[in-house]
Amino acid sequence: MIEVEGLRKTFGDLVAVDDVSFRAEPGAIFGLLGPNGAGKSTTIGCLSGLLDPTAGSVRVLGHDVVGDALAARESLGVVPQELAIYEDLSAAENLRFWGGAFHLRGAELNRRVEEVLERVGLEDRAKEPAKQFSGGMKRRLNFACGVLHKPKVLLLDEPTVGVDPQSRVRLLDLVREEAASGTCVLYTTHYMEEAETLCDRLAIVDHGRLIAEGTLAELRGMLGERDLLRLAGAFDPDKVGAALAGVEAIRGDHEVVQSDAELLTVSVPQASRHLPAIFAALDATGAEVRETTLTQPSLETLFIKLTGKELRE
């Protein structure tokens, strides 16, 4: 398991990770969700021993990653965001080297190499230099290098970035298989859909801080099962609030998240049922609606609610 307590990492004046705490359990996928620059990779760096925490503690299977680094790393498998393979060596040679680095040898090493190559679908290309592989194949080899030694804790740092849809599906399946075999998986991503479909438990990070944590159901509960209604057009911000308050069906059960002359965002339960009443109330204020977007409760809407901005911004 992974135990992170009050983790803080600074680079000069820049605070990359600020007082982050969480706990990831074996046999489950723990997701770190946040936009680029939120501090996800820095957290992975501290977990894998590449970066020394400025404050706080990180333990892997009870071993402190600073004070007992080698023992902590024995249990770790890392799949970094950037590729980490020898391009001039074949897939099998890459796996043999990294497997050897984790004490695999002889028949056991050969067996594991064959197994993993088959799992990632590279058994037919085992002897080809990695530089001849497509981007997706390299990603799969990168993943294989991280799981070859059957680590008890697997750190995956945005492993699907730049991957074609077919390879992405395959990679996600592989991650699920790892968790199903009892591995504690920490998965970072900025893709909402991946996090929603893959992770058993999630932490949302922004600007180095952990702003929400829980299961997907718990996080959705924070939204109160409200839909997010986004309207684009021409509005009078001073009249919009009063007009919506006058709609009897949603009175007291809605929240204006954002309101300006061109955009109106409202959090409201079962929004589709109340659309005619909402449009009528806005029409009465002289507003003109040109585009309507209705989003059901999701991590995206939660992120917007918590930070006031979209995840991809």
Place this chain on the structure above:
Amino acid sequence: MRFTLLTAKNDLRRRLRDPMSLLIWLGIPIAIALMIQLAFGGSGGSSPKAKVLVADRDESFLSGLLLGAMGQQQGQQLPFEAESVELEEGRERIEEGDASALLVIPEGFADALLREEPCTLELVTNPAQRILPAMVEESLTLVVEAVFYLHRVFGEPLDAMLQEPAPGANTLPNEEVARISTMINSIMERMGDALFPPVIQLSIEVEEEEEEDSDMGALFFPSILFMTLFFLAQGLAEDIWVEKQQGTLRRALTTPHRAGEFLTGKLLAAMVVIAAVCAFGLVVGRFGFGLPLKNLPLAGAWAAVAGALLTSLMLLLQLMASSQRVASLLSGLVMMPLLMIGGSFFPFEAMPPLLVTIGRKTPNGWALEQLKAINADGYDPTSLLASFLGIVAISGVLLYLCTRRMAGAFARS
């Protein structure tokens, strides 16, 4: 230790996947040596000889003797060939640059010599040449001195021989010839004890030795080998940027091993490559360029250890830099002066004494001198062992600094 060997093996495998680089490294010493060989006129040929024109205006017995002395030395010690010419022809040919020098033996040379009066030999040199005329001047001084001493010993009989015959006679009378012969014989008997000492015998023992075909290529080859070592060290050290850029360095640092094990493995692989290139270079140097080579395995081992030191140094420079471009500039700034002053661009034999003194104190200059001593079988085993240990110790310190830097700011940036 196992991870170190694993890393070394992996690095060597990667080197073999890039045979072009290996061929280039192997070819560097040979290519440079061949260029130098060509530039200096090939191997094993005769030494360059100056052409000296001689205008004998005296045409006496003694001037003939001088010419003969010059002629007898042809093909032996004197570095020139003499050719008799008329004075005008000689001056024209010197102006055309057809010879290195013109020696003019003036009229009255023999008389002046016999009367012990001052006499001047005129030597006109070719202004377009510098070295060959100087060699002629030096050599002629020796010949003139030889003629002077000949006169000091045999002056009286020579004087008698040069007397004009009696009127009506073409030659000297028999009595006079007999008298001169007796005079010469008497002189030889007097000098016999000095010229032919019967008691002292000179025993000459010639040690059996392989004939060394030492030439410009052989002179330059050890220097070229160290220049190659430097380039090789830089090339091998730059691989740390490849590891960084392809992400394998960061992955290696997440394995349950110390960073030093990984770096030591890379250095071991570098030493194997360096040893292979050096062994190849030394063998080519021996058989292709006549390089004196007594202890090939020891020389190869020394070059490999020296190469490891240079690689560690280059590696530290690479790791200190903020980018690969800065690393190239930095290593170039350090490498070029060391190459120039450390006897790698120009052999110490061709450098001014002050620079040689400084150059022998540079790491590569010092290592180069040791290699030459090993090649010539002129090394002191105790001193060499101490040098080996010294290099290992310094390399160890450099490796420690490299490890600190690599696992720190370098891998994280």
